[in-house]
Amino acid sequence: MSKQDTVLSVKDLEVQFNTRGGVVQAVRNVTFDLKRGEALAIVGESGSGKSVSAQTIMRLIPTPPGKIKTGSIVFNGQDILKMSEREMEAIRGKEIGMIFQDPMTSLNPTITIGNQITEVLIKHQKMSRQQAKDRAIEMLRLVGLPNPEQRYAQYPHEFSGGMRQRAMIAVSLACDPTLLIADEPTTALDVTIQAQILELMKDLQKRLGTSIIMITHDLGIVADMCDRVIVMYAGKVVEEGTKEEIFKNPKHPYTRGLLRSLPRLDQPKDEPLIPIDGTPPNMMHPPIGCAFCDRCGDAMKICAEQDAEITSHSETHASRCWLNHVV
Template identity: 70%
Template sequence: MNDPILRISDLHVSFHVRGGEVQAVRGVSLDVNRGETVAIVGESGSGKSVTAQSILRLIPTPPGEYKQGSIEFMGQDLLTKSEQEMEAIRGQEIGMIFQDPMTSLNPTLTVGFQISEVLIKHQNMTKAQATSRAEELLTLVGIPNAKDRVRQYPHQFSGGMRQRVMIAIALACTPSLLIADEPTTALDVTIQAQIMQLLKDLQAKTGTSIILITHDLGVVAETCDRVVVMYAGKVVETGTKEEIFRNPQHPYTRGLLRSLPRLDHSKSEPLIPIHGTPPDMSAPPKGCAFCARCDEAMRICVDNDPVNYTISETQGARCWLHDPVCKKEGASA
């Protein structure tokens, strides 16, 4: 696939707080092609959700600030759009499934109304048409007795069912791009599998591109085409699912994979955590942000931030280990 529906280039997003400037996203560049699923993975605080919310311009300004870069969706830079223009895009062209459906859904409104208002706003449907379509959408996402359930409130649904309602809202206008921000958080494993299968089935029917933000590398292995690994506000590695899992090229990616439990390892074999904590983004390090936690760090890593090195046509890694000169000298820090 070589037809980007979304292209983010050199995106910088900061938050101005009392203690100074928090550099949440620092030069992120990534593409999403039509009909593919791209996973963005990394620890909490790595900039995944801020990157996703920036696509829909959901970062409040102030305290947030889009400092630099572009977000091109279907050839149009979203950072140059007015708020009115963005309102026409949100929900209609780009849908988003938020992390916690209990806080994202309005507890005082029926789920039918919350689905219908998207259709009335963007599709110019009558109330009756929107209600009928809401019932169809609830059935589509696997909620039985849609005619009755459409009149119920969020607290009358289980966690998994509420997440399905969120998916129904996001898909109401058949968007070209769907952003799923940790859609399986706080759900049990069985429900997680059902939700991810539902997204795959809906993508097969509609051809929607999906950005999946998650901590769960098992979900990534099962559902995604390409993987973007973020650390300290930067993309440190990209590649196909097979490349990332079978041949990771950045020490951070290898650390994430080593910390996962595996069925082919013995029970007595301990998990290997990544020691230390991510850096303070109000004062990010001068060199490689992962340097202080990296077992393969070299002297150059301390003061010099690496560029992205091409590993293959589809894989790249931001690490000095791939610099030809550093490979030869390789002096440990």
């Protein structure tokens, strides 16, 4: 992969939070790249570090209590972690857009939907107010909202959940960003609206060449729209590969556990789903060895004593597990 093809390169990222109870090690040594026009999924259960990684890319981690301990985040050749807040403001919304998990708390309830789009365009694209209004109405039409001229003047509380999420996407895409981060964009939506939102994102990716980071619990969404998958557990990347490699040939026990816990069309109706027993570790005191050790049926003595190094299975597929080490 050439450097020209790489939009985002995250290397050795560590993020922690100082709390009254101690230091929470939320993200530990995370490294990945994102190509231009690629859709990358980051999956894992709650508390695995997915959203914190995404918010760190946007430099939205509250400091304090948050602290970026080590690492680099290079976006289009520039290290985001070395930028001033003023420099970041020029990138947020213009070059990197983000769709948050709950649009009702992300959209300002006191400002009309139209004005929330136009203020982004006036600031970043230096448009006149009329130009920004025309573009905002065009964006509302693009994301599939009916009567966009009327919706332009309405407030978030006048929209349904699916409409608010579409409006959030319109805000995020108004400046044609190079990178779109979608943090659980369809969590609170019914399956029909969910399918429409995903279809919209795929269409926009194809038309605008936008790179997408999709943070989700839903492996069905991953199979539908993502090219590559990163599996996170306890703040670390435990497996990475193409969609086909992760679904057809998972190498880490945690990835296999996630896939086993999903219902399948080809399995008998009376066959129960197999949950992953146990709970994630306390990230104030993460284990010395593999964080998944206590929940893994294949755990060995070395798993509790030392975390495994990364094993490459192909140019695109790698995992962090002692079972895959060649002795």
